Amino acid sequence: MRPDDLTGIVPLHEAFPSDTEIAGLSSDSRAIRPGMLFFALAGAKADGASFAADAASRGAIAVVAAKGRRNGALSVPVIEVDDPRRALALAAARFYGAQPQTMVAVTGTSGKTSVAAFTRQIWEHAGFAAASIGTTGVVAPGRNDYGSLTTPDPVALHKLLAELAGEGVSHAAMEASSHGLDQHRLDGVRLAAAAFTNLGRDHMDYHPTVEDYHAAKLRLFRDLLPQGAPAVIFADDPWSQATIDAARAAGNHVLTVGRKGDFLKLNRVEHERAKQRAEIVHDGGIYEIDLPLAGDFQIANALVSAGLAISTGTSAPAAMAALEKLKGAPGRLDLVGATAAGAPVYVDYAHKPDALENVLASVRPFTTGRVIVVFGCGGDRDRGKRPIMGEIATRLADVTIVTDDNPRTEVPAEIRAAIMAAAPGAIEIGDRRKAIREAVAMLRAGDTLIVAGKGHEEGQTVGAETLPFSDHDEVRMALKEVAQ
Numbered sequence: 326m327r328p329d330d331l332t333g334i335v336p337l338h339e340a341f342p343s344d345t346e347i348a349g350l351s352s353d354s355r356a357i358r359p360g361m362l363f364f365a366l367a368g369a370k371a372d373g374a375s376f377a378a379d380a381a382s383r384g385a386i387a388v389v390a391a392k393g394r395r396n397g398a399l400s401v402p403v404i405e406v407d408d409p410r411r412a413l414a415l416a417a418a419r420f421y422g423a424q425p426q427t428m429v430a431v432t433g434t435s436g437k438t439s440v441a442a443f444t445r446q447i448w449e450h451a452g453f454a455a456a457s458i459g460t461t462g463v464v465a466p467g468r469n470d471y472g473s474l475t476t477p478d479p480v481a482l483h484k485l486l487a488e489l490a491g492e493g494v495s496h497a498a499m500e501a502s503s504h505g506l507d508q509h510r511l512d513g514v515r516l517a518a519a520a521f522t523n524l525g526r527d528h529m530d531y532h533p534t535v536e537d538y539h540a541a542k543l544r545l546f547r548d549l550l551p552q553g554a555p556a557v558i559f560a561d562d563p564w565s566q567a568t569i570d571a572a573r574a575a576g577n578h579v580l581t582v583g584r585k586g587d588f589l590k591l592n593r594v595e596h597e598r599a600k601q602r603a604e605i606v607h608d609g610g611i612y613e614i615d616l617p618l619a620g621d622f623q624i625a626n627a628l629v630s631a632g633l634a635i636s637t638g639t640s641a642p643a644a645m646a647a648l649e650k651l652k653g654a655p656g657r658l659d660l661v662g663a664t665a666a667g668a669p670v671y672v673d674y675a676h677k678p679d680a681l682e683n684v685l686a687s688v689r690p691f692t693t694g695r696v697i698v699v700f701g702c703g704g705d706r707d708r709g710k711r712p713i714m715g716e717i718a719t720r721l722a723d724v725t726i727v728t729d730d731n732p733r734t735e736v737p738a739e740i741r742a743a744i745m746a747a748a749p750g751a752i753e754i755g756d757r758r759k760a761i762r763e764a765v766a767m768l769r770a771g772d773t774l775i776v777a778g779k780g781h782e783e784g785q786t787v788g789a790e791t792l793p794f795s796d797h798d799e800v801r802m803a804l805k806e807v808a809q
């Protein structure tokens with residue numbers, strides 16, 4: 326890449342001859358190699374400007390920094406921009422260039438991973454080479470990479486998009502987390518459509534108010550989705566109308582889905598244990614769909630996904646037929662097994678109040694015995710949700726077992742105590758393995774067990790260390806033990 330390629334993003338041409346080769350971009354000084362551009366970002370923990378000298382010593386040709394953020398004298402030019410995070414994302418999009426032709430992004434407190442996975446599956450059924458990118462990683466033809474961030478950082482993201490395009494992927498669905506939107510990680514992605522699922526309490530350690538959290542999500546519609554492009558919005562959430570209004574004001578083509586939806590209208594749902602039958606109206610046609618997934622919320626996710634696929638060119642009959650073949654995203658109301666008496670055990674990623682409420686309410690209709698839940702709350706994350714989740718669990722489950730979920734650097738017993746304070750009658754078992762075993766051993770015919778909070782995760786983070794741990798494996802082992 327040459328300086329002129331960054332015109333309008335970073336005024337590099339003012340400091341360098343036009344034939345200067347830019348070898349790469351990074352916001353991490355430790356990743357800088359000779360010839361690269363270093364972007365100094367003010368972060369949550371550190372100020373990138375204080376690593377400018379380190380970047381220069383590793384061969385950065387220039388430092389891109391916010392206006393007025395110069396930090397002492399440097400051996401390389403400092404190029405000032407209004408917003409270095411946005412500049413990094415836009416520069417990364419130019420540097421890597423190619424993206425799958427049809428890109429969509431979904432935001433919302435819950436359902437993003439599921440919608441990204443479902444949209445990919447609908448496209449696959451319709452015959453496209455499709456990918457999904459999010460919390461559980463990247464899935465594409467010939468790829469299933471474990472992920473760490475829900476929305477990757479812009480350099481990693483644009484590198485990935487170029488690779489996917491190079492591998493022939495024409496369609497990709499990605500998750501837009503509020504952190505990702507707020508930190509401009511997806512600026513520069515050329516979106517064909519975007520979607521909103523719902524808004525609940527989450528990340529109150531990062532966003533000062535729920536309005537600020539909603540505003541971060543709205544960036545997807547206000548700043549990133551091109552004017553006139555489809556905005557698929559789930560219509561039945563308390564935050565739907567505010568989102569619809571904002572998307573309309575931004576000039577998006579709003580398409581609503583759900584019971585109150587116009588584009589895809591849900592008329593009727595009948596629940597069975599592992600599936601549900603839905604009647605959906607689209608464009609005057611009525612579709613009877615057997616969705617092979619448990620949980621009310623999966624209907625919402627399926628509608629949003631079908632909305633994304635149809636609004637970007639998949640035919641409605643093909644999208645509706647694909648809904649009958651959907652597989653749940655790993656760890657989302659994931660049926661791991663059942664006891665000899667038939668009591669099912671689900672692993673679910675509910676780690677925030679609304680998600681826990683939804684998952685517990687979802688299994689109630691087909692549970693003739695008790696709903697038993699095992700869950701905890703992560704350390705170094707929103708403390709306010711702990712009593713809220715304790716209250717929800719004891720209100721909606723018959724037996725609540727409070728355990729550990731990634732205590733990180735906090736004292737596990739204190740996290741549990743904050744949950745227990747609002748969970749009268751709950752049983753406290755810190756050791757998650759033991760908690761799962763006790764819960765499985767308790768199961769009688771008609772009961773349902775939900776092991777919530779970790780979903781697809783493969784580790785338990787205690788202090789700075791992540792020890793191998795899988796709810797799936799623990800449930801399987803516990804089921805084997807009780808069978809003996």
Ligand SMILES: CC(=O)N[C@H]1[C@@H](OP(=O)(O)OP(=O)(O)OC[C@H]2O[C@@H](n3ccc(=O)[nH]c3=O)[C@H](O)[C@@H]2O)O[C@H](CO)[C@@H](O)[C@@H]1O[C@H](C)C(=O)N[C@@H](C)C(=O)N[C@H](CCC(=O)O)C(=O)O
Pocket residue numbers: 352353354355366367368369370371372373376460473474475476477478479502503504505508510
């Ligand atoms: C709080 C947060 O979101 N942090 C993200 C953010 O880091 P930051 O900019 O605040 O970084 P920082 O540590 O303060 O450092 C500031 C700058 O100095 C640089 N630095 C630092 C050290 C050094 O030696 N040299 C150097 O240049 C850093 O690279 C950085 O650019 O930008 C980084 C690059 O994009 C992210 O990796 C990082 O995610 C951290 C690891 C994280 O845990 N994020 C979570 C909370 C997150 O983003 N979660 C969301 C939502 C999850 C969900 O609910 O689905 C997600 O999208 O995953």
Ligand SMILES: Nc1ncnc2c1ncn2[C@@H]1O[C@H](COP(=O)(O)OP(=O)(O)OP(=O)(O)O)[C@@H](O)[C@H]1O
Pocket residue numbers: 433434435436437438439440460475500522523622623625626654656657658673674675676679680681683684780
């Ligand atoms: N549409 C929905 N409404 C309410 N709850 C949902 C919905 N979809 C999923 N959930 C609940 O939220 C959990 C996480 O779902 P999913 O991973 O699809 O969401 P997400 O938005 O990607 O979450 P995260 O931000 O944690 O990655 C599920 O395990 C389920 O308990």
Ligand SMILES: N[C@H](CCC[C@H](N)C(=O)O)C(=O)O
Pocket residue numbers: 475676702703704706730731778779782
């Ligand atoms: N992306 C979320 C996942 C939380 C999962 C839960 N198991 C926890 O550790 O709190 C976060 O890092 O906050």
Ligand SMILES: [Mg+2]
Pocket residue numbers: 437438459460461475500
């Ligand atoms: Mg997710």
